[in-house]
Amino acid sequence: MDTSARASTITWNNKHILIDGKSVFHYSLFKKGIVTLEDLVNDKNEVIVKQNLSESNFTPMEVFHLMQIYDVLPTHS
Numbered sequence: 298m299d300t301s302a303r304a305s306t307i308t309w310n311n312k313h314i315l316i317d318g319k320s321v322f323h324y325s326l327f328k329k330g331i332v333t334l335e336d337l338v339n340d341k342n343e344v345i346v347k348q349n350l351s352e353s354n355f356t357p358m359e360v361f362h363l364m365q366i367y368d369v370l371p372t373h374s
Contacts, residue, residue, distance in 0.1 A: 304335035313371050323362045329354065337366070 308314060308331060309322040323331075330336055339345055345353070346363050355363065 304333065306334045308332060308334055308337070308366065314366060314369055316365050316369055321362075321366070323359070325356070326359055326362060329359070331363070334370070337363070 309327060310320045312320060314320065337345055344367060346355075346360055346367070353360075
């Protein structure tokens with residue numbers, strides 16, 4: 298699978314992205330445009346929660362959920 302295909306992978310209800318053994322869906326993040334893995338990085342290819350959080354439009358709970366997602370993303374070697 299090429300990089301662009303991985304980037305367009307849907308984040309939510311994904312059988313490879315599991316928290317406590319279950320796939321997840323966070324409506325508030327979905328509503329803010331977090332749909333694919335590509336949406337988890339900014340234009341500079343930086344992980345979005347590493348941005349200045351006081352300038353982000355994410356609530357503290359949404360940041361927590363995003364960090365959970367980053368922690369469980371499968372790595373590809």
